[in-house]
Amino acid sequence: MLIRRILIIFWLSSCVQAVAQSKLKTENVILITFDGLRWQELFNGADSSLMKQQPYLKDSKLREKYWHADAVERRKLLLPFFWNTLVSKGQIYGNRALGSKVNVSNRMWFSYPGYNELLTGRADDERINSNDKTYNPNTTVLEFLNSQPSFKGRVAAFTSWDCFPYIINDKRSGVFVSSGIVPASGAKLTECEVVLNEVMSATPNPLGDVRLDAFTFYLGMEYIKKNKPRVMYFAFDETDDFAHGGEYAAYLNAAHYTDRFIGELWNYLQSDAQYKDKTTIIITTDHGRGTDAENWKHHGIKIPEADQIWMAVIGPDTKPLGEVKVSAQLFQKQVAKTVAAFLGLEFKVEGDSTGPVQSMIGSR
Numbered sequence: 001m002l003i004r005r006i007l008i009i010f011w012l013s014s015c016v017q018a019v020a021q022s023k024l025k026t027e028n029v030i031l032i033t034f035d036g037l038r039w040q041e042l043f044n045g046a047d048s049s050l051m052k053q054q055p056y057l058k059d060s061k062l063r064e065k066y067w068h069a070d071a072v073e074r075r076k077l078l079l080p081f082f083w084n085t086l087v088s089k090g091q092i093y094g095n096r097a098l099g100s101k102v103n104v105s106n107r108m109w110f111s112y113p114g115y116n117e118l119l120t121g122r123a124d125d126e127r128i129n130s131n132d133k134t135y136n137p138n139t140t141v142l143e144f145l146n147s148q149p150s151f152k153g154r155v156a157a158f159t160s161w162d163c164f165p166y167i168i169n170d171k172r173s174g175v176f177v178s179s180g181i182v183p184a185s186g187a188k189l190t191e192c193e194v195v196l197n198e199v200m201s202a203t204p205n206p207l208g209d210v211r212l213d214a215f216t217f218y219l220g221m222e223y224i225k226k227n228k229p230r231v232m233y234f235a236f237d238e239t240d241d242f243a244h245g246g247e248y249a250a251y252l253n254a255a256h257y258t259d260r261f262i263g264e265l266w267n268y269l270q271s272d273a274q275y276k277d278k279t280t281i282i283i284t285t286d287h288g289r290g291t292d293a294e295n296w297k298h299h300g301i302k303i304p305e306a307d308q309i310w311m312a313v314i315g316p317d318t319k320p321l322g323e324v325k326v327s328a329q330l331f332q333k334q335v336a337k338t339v340a341a342f343l344g345l346e347f348k349v350e351g352d353s354t355g356p357v358q359s360m361i362g363s364r
Contacts, residue, residue: 024361025316026342027278030269031233031335032262033118035111035161036240036299037255038289039102039310042082043095043323045074050248050296057206057242059249066252078256081263086283086314091321091360094310099326102309104287105333109299109306111240114286114332115167121336121349133162136169141336141347143173145231148345154230158220160211160237181211184219193222206241213238213254217261221268228274231339236261243289246297266314280315280342282360284335311335313360317342321359330357 040047046066054062068074076083086092094102106113106123116128119140127137146155155175157168162180170177178184183197200215213236220234238254262283269275287299288308299306309332331354338356340347 024342024344025278026280028230028232028275028280029339029342030231030265030279030281031339032281032283033115033233033235034239034255034258034283034285035235035237036243036287036289037285038296039094039096039308040291041075041078041252041255042092042310043075043097044071045076045078046252047248047296050293053246053248053293054250055246057247057250059253062249062252066256078252079259081259081266082312085263085266086312087322089320090312090314090318091324092310092312093324093327093330093357094308095323095325096308098323100324101327102284102311102330103332104307104309105331107301109287109301109303111161111286112163112167115164115235117332118284118286118335119167121333121347121354122352123333131163133166135166135171140168140173140175141339142168142175142231142233144340144347145343145345146173146175151230151343154228156220156223156227156229156231157233157235158216158223159233159235160207160213160216161235162209162211164235178216178219178223179211180209181205184222188226190222190226193219196222207238210237210241213258213261217258217265221265224268231343234261234265243297248296277316280313280317282335282339282342283312284332285309286332311357313338313357315342317362318360319362324359327359 051062066077068077093100104114104117106117107125108129112131113128116136116138117123119142120138124138142155145151157164157175157177159179164179165177168175168177183200184193196215196219205212216236224232236258239251242250242254269279288306289299290296290303291305295303311330334354334357337347338360341356341361
């Protein structure tokens with residue numbers, strides 16, 4: 001009798017889960033990361049105490065562009081899409097001043113371990129403990145989705161940092177990855193792709209082998225328009241590069257431009273039949289940064305609070321809760337499972353029982 005009851009409960013649970021998944025409107029997911037953008041700027045805007053840190057890339061109009069005495073208005077100046085559109089239609093987590101906490105669970109607190117955790121659903125401090133270009137032995141949610149018949153060949157990533165082919169393990173996963181200073185290729189390049197290739201090769205780049213984010217975004221947009229992927233990952237990098245250089249003005253500008261890219265992407269999605277009201281965007285970061293005049297430039301286990309991050313989501317299945325004030329502790333590793341859950345799939349991670357962020361997936 002007990003076994004029968006257990007089986008009935010399991011069956012009912014499965015039915016409820018199936019019904020809940022069938023009601024989801026999301027058919028496409030776009031994941032976006034700002035590399036190392038602090039929650040302090042996201043929720044409070046520009047920090048006046050850091051504005052003078054412009055050793056090389058001077059910006060005389062920095063205060064005019066980003067400063068306001070009111071933090072609510074100040075963050076709108078820095079990230080207008082976040083604080084005008086996304087906050088009214090989606091959810092933003094990670095304002096620790098209001099009790100909303102999001103952290104990484106890896107013990108490294110820098111990029112490759114962060115992206116591994118974010119994309120694979122668990123930390124792997126034993127094997128992923130440097131930024132070396134080594135192929136990831138772990139399966140990312142992108143690889144998992146690309147293995148599903150309905151997503152095969154419709155998963156892609158456009159990234160500025162040239163380590164991502166290794167993080168995503170493009171050779172094994174089959175996921176299309178455009179990364180670093182690599183031009184668009186193929187027999188049928190659009191006019192825009194041709195121009196972007198030419199301008200990218202002729203533009204001085206202070207970031208070395210890291211592609212400037214504008215080229216990553218606009219090449220990615222052309223890919224979306226041509227190929228209509230169902231899952232897309234944009235990984236922007238300039239916020240981290242300029243922060244390491246102590247260029248606070250350039251760091252703020254990079255955050256502002258990336259916010260603009262996301263706004264352009266959102267407007268395009270709302271104009272296209274495949275994506276309109278069928279697409280969820282999840283936005284987050286790989287790690288935090290320090291908090292004082294020196295440590296804000298850095299991250300890693302030796303930098304206090306560099307494990308503190310944030311998350312945001314907007315889409316047809318997400319309740320418009322806006323800035324979430326008090327919430328359960330969230331972790332970076334939940335992102336991968338949340339991406340899959342929006343698409344009605346379960347991304348199982350061996351050795352980790354943490355589920356997706358259910359509050360993001362609640363029906364409107």
